[in-house]
Amino acid sequence: MFPRETKDYINIDPLQTGGRLTDKARKALVEWGDGYSVCDFCITGRLDEIKKPAIYNFVHEQLPRFLGCDVARVTNGAREAKFAVMHSLAKKDGWIVMDSNAHYSSYVAAERAGLNVAMVPNTDYPDFRILPEKFAETIEDTKRKGDVVLALITYPDGNYGNLPEVKRIAEICSEYDVPLLVNGAYAVGRMQVNLKELKADFIVGSGHKSMAASGPVGVLGMKEDWEEIILRKSKKYRNKEIEMLGCTARGATIITLMASFPHVKERVKNWDREVEKARYFASKMEELGIRQLGDKPHNHDLMFFHAENLYEISKRVKKGRFFLYHELKGRKIHGIKPGLTRYFKLSTYGLSYEEIDYVINAFAEILEKYA
Amino acid sequence: MFPRETKDYINIDPLQTGGRLTDKARKALVEWGDGYSVCDFCITGRLDEIKKPAIYNFVHEQLPRFLGCDVARVTNGAREAKFAVMHSLAKKDGWIVMDSNAHYSSYVAAERAGLNVAMVPNTDYPDFRILPEKFAETIEDTKRKGDVVLALITYPDGNYGNLPEVKRIAEICSEYDVPLLVNGAYAVGRMQVNLKELKADFIVGSGHKSMAASGPVGVLGMKEDWEEIILRKSKKYRNKEIEMLGCTARGATIITLMASFPHVKERVKNWDREVEKARYFASKMEELGIRQLGDKPHNHDLMFFHAENLYEISKRVKKGRFFLYHELKGRKIHGIKPGLTRYFKLSTYGLSYEEIDYVINAFAEILEKYA
Numbered sequence: 001m002f003p004r005e006t007k008d009y010i011n012i013d014p015l016q017t018g019g020r021l022t023d024k025a026r027k028a029l030v031e032w033g034d035g036y037s038v039c040d041f042c043i044t045g046r047l048d049e050i051k052k053p054a055i056y057n058f059v060h061e062q063l064p065r066f067l068g069c070d071v072a073r074v075t076n077g078a079r080e081a082k083f084a085v086m087h088s089l090a091k092k093d094g095w096i097v098m099d100s101n102a103h104y105s106s107y108v109a110a111e112r113a114g115l116n117v118a119m120v121p122n123t124d125y126p127d128f129r130i131l132p133e134k135f136a137e138t139i140e141d142t143k144r145k146g147d148v149v150l151a152l153i154t155y156p157d158g159n160y161g162n163l164p165e166v167k168r169i170a171e172i173c174s175e176y177d178v179p180l181l182v183n184g185a186y187a188v189g190r191m192q193v194n195l196k197e198l199k200a201d202f203i204v205g206s207g208h209k210s211m212a213a214s215g216p217v218g219v220l221g222m223k224e225d226w227e228e229i230i231l232r233k234s235k236k237y238r239n240k241e242i243e244m245l246g247c248t249a250r251g252a253t254i255i256t257l258m259a260s261f262p263h264v265k266e267r268v269k270n271w272d273r274e275v276e277k278a279r280y281f282a283s284k285m286e287e288l289g290i291r292q293l294g295d296k297p298h299n300h301d302l303m304f305f306h307a308e309n310l311y312e313i314s315k316r317v318k319k320g321r322f323f324l325y326h327e328l329k330g331r332k333i334h335g336i337k338p339g340l341t342r343y344f345k346l347s348t349y350g351l352s353y354e355e356i357d358y359v360i361n362a363f364a365e366i367l368e369k370y371a
Numbered sequence: 372m373f374p375r376e377t378k379d380y381i382n383i384d385p386l387q388t389g390g391r392l393t394d395k396a397r398k399a400l401v402e403w404g405d406g407y408s409v410c411d412f413c414i415t416g417r418l419d420e421i422k423k424p425a426i427y428n429f430v431h432e433q434l435p436r437f438l439g440c441d442v443a444r445v446t447n448g449a450r451e452a453k454f455a456v457m458h459s460l461a462k463k464d465g466w467i468v469m470d471s472n473a474h475y476s477s478y479v480a481a482e483r484a485g486l487n488v489a490m491v492p493n494t495d496y497p498d499f500r501i502l503p504e505k506f507a508e509t510i511e512d513t514k515r516k517g518d519v520v521l522a523l524i525t526y527p528d529g530n531y532g533n534l535p536e537v538k539r540i541a542e543i544c545s546e547y548d549v550p551l552l553v554n555g556a557y558a559v560g561r562m563q564v565n566l567k568e569l570k571a572d573f574i575v576g577s578g579h580k581s582m583a584a585s586g587p588v589g590v591l592g593m594k595e596d597w598e599e600i601i602l603r604k605s606k607k608y609r610n611k612e613i614e615m616l617g618c619t620a621r622g623a624t625i626i627t628l629m630a631s632f633p634h635v636k637e638r639v640k641n642w643d644r645e646v647e648k649a650r651y652f653a654s655k656m657e658e659l660g661i662r663q664l665g666d667k668p669h670n671h672d673l674m675f676f677h678a679e680n681l682y683e684i685s686k687r688v689k690k691g692r693f694f695l696y697h698e699l700k701g702r703k704i705h706g707i708k709p710g711l712t713r714y715f716k717l718s719t720y721g722l723s724y725e726e727i728d729y730v731i732n733a734f735a736e737i738l739e740k741y742a
Binding site: 002003004005006007013015016018019020021024025026027028029030031032033034035036037039040041043045053076077079080083087104105107108109111112207208209212213214215216217234235236237240242243245246248249250251252253255256258259334337338 | 373374375376377378384386387389390391392396397398399400401402403404405406407408410411412414416424447448450451454458475476478479480482483578579580583584585586587588605606607608611613614616617619620621622623624626627629630705708709
């Protein structure tokens with residue numbers, strides 16, 4: 001029942017390449033799969049304070065060190081962490097300023113928190129970059145309309161894999177006295193990210209996207225100045241944090257995050273090699289006439305491509321715009337959305353050079369087949 | 372790494388007895404453990420619309436039939452479902468009326484939604500019942516203070532396992548034009564519960580508490596009248612539901628819920644046998660001088676006990692109030708909180724009569740040992 005077809009495929013879906021479980025996480029998942037298993041030895045009634053398994057140490061020692069923040073929590077996901085921050089800071093008629101490369105869930109979380117949203121424009125085709133000076137302009141403009149309670153920058157974004165200059169953006173936000181949240185769903189767990197170095201106020205990461213965890217699970221880090229506001233406690237149940245609804249990832253999800261963590265801490269040190277691989281892949285794709293958009297040279301495994309040649313083929317073949325999906329599937333390559341040919345994103349994270357060459361070859365073969 | 376000590380214990384922790392995975396769920400957990408695996412074939416960008424694995428059918432066909440509701444969603448848990456409803460209905464200076472046996476997370480969710488909370492008192496020791504007429508009185512009183520946007524009844528509550536007369540309470544709420552949410556975290560998946568029969572507006576269940584799923588995961592059912600309000604969509608991302616932040620249980624959690632569901636659908640038919648077992652257990656405990664509080668005869672596997680005799684022992688033994696915990700642990704029985712002796716809750720759900728007799732015998736032995 002429920003066999004997973006893509007299990008032995010080469011996976012280039014950006015959503016999935018950083019979320020594959022380690023062997024340790026897979027074992028922990030089975031061991032702790034039952035409902036509320038992590039609560040076996042919960043004494044205080046709070047997830048982050050459980051000492052067996054060692055959640056307390058993970059949340060209060062290891063995670064803050066890893067994120068470079070003062071205070072951390074595990075959440076039900078990156079979007080849930082973003083909402084907790086937005087909801088805590090929201091005011092009537094308040095505004096949030098976010099980059100226009102933001103993930104849809106940042107926008108939806110802002111809507112849920114009742115915030116008006118001002119978007120910082122990107123530089124459009126072909127780079128789609130977010131420039132710090134545009135952040136300044138947008139905050140300036142928005143301040144005239146109302147209270148800007150928060151700014152959000154996506155680092156990197158999930159379309160182009162662009163890494164904006166967060167430090168510079170944080171300085172700008174700080175000049176306007178606006179706290180900055182870094183959405184690092186594609187950064188935390190892949191590359192080294194340190195909230196203090198970035199000089200931002202909040203950092204959010206995704207367990208299932210980039211920390212080799214079984215979802216949904218995420219992390220939230222903050223400067224201690226924010227602890228009292230974001231982690232404010234219930235008036236009646238004095239140790240329960242309101243925004244966490246008491247406890248968040250109260251199950252096997254947090255265990256897989258913890259089980260993979262020693263590996264994740266190590267793998268971020270090899271980030272340069274991941275960038276090298278991505279650049280190698282992009283250069284080979286360009287040789288095939290498929291253009292890589294966004295930052296160039298690229299600094300992340302998540303890449304966006306523009307393929308006029310594949311698009312032209314799709315207009316005249318029988319399977320139409322689904323031909324690429326089927327051709328890749330036939331070669332056991334998974335991760336480009338069915339129906340896309342002209343513009344698509346993919347990720348080379350964790351792939352070997354052999355696998356990368358296999359994927360490149362697949363594109364070459366497909367182009368040749370329909371030439 | 373991370374071995375789970377209590378794995379082969381007899382588990383009487385009410386939090387855990389209904390959340391043990393079925394074999395199918397355990398297999399599905401491993402198969403779909405990787406991060407965003409359920410999104411392999413997501414076309415529309417919404418969890419509930421994924422057809423492979425068959426989430427669409429589960430959410431839109433099977434779950435509504437099971438809950439007796441028009442519209443259902445899978446959430447990150449029961450508390451997250453309650454918050455979504457409260458947050459959607461909240462108004463400035465609005466009130467929620469809830470039974471005083473409510474789970475702490477109901478209260479905390481209301482605080483998070485910015486609602487004032489009015490509590491319906493219970494009948495206190497020894498029954499702790501919630502009477503429908505008290506519901507009426509509390510709504511009446513609260514209406515004088517402001518807008519009552521929602522009422523909540525816990526069915527059963529997580530302390531005494533009492534099953535209040537929801538139908539009567541729903542009629543009362545309806546007379547006052549107040550929608551009613553049934554928190555069925557300990558009901559849905561254990562016993563048959565049907566929103567339409569209960570005549571309430573919302574029903575919430577917990578996957579990890581009572582539906583043999585790996586958490587955190589929950590279910591939310593509602594009458595169709597509420598769909599537009601609770602499941603309102605983003606203005607910018609037209610198919611994304613704001614309260615769900617787009618997608619909720621986007622991982623292995625929903626797969627385990629689905630994998631266990633055929634079993635869960637069957638097991639609720641055997642509820643009478645679970646009640647019989649609970650009553651048998653309670654009667655044996657009373658023979659030992661340990662009093663069962665709450666509804667009597669009891670109608671649920673979750674039971675609350677008052678043991679003066681164990682309390683007296685705790686006052687004079689070396690390990691003090693931890694003696695009971697250690698005595699039970701020595702007998703591989705898990706689930707009564709360390710330090711409790713006078714008042715404690717437990718659950719007989721899913722235990723065989725042999726296991727129940729073993730637990731009863733353990734209590735008898737312990738009492739005798741310290742007599």
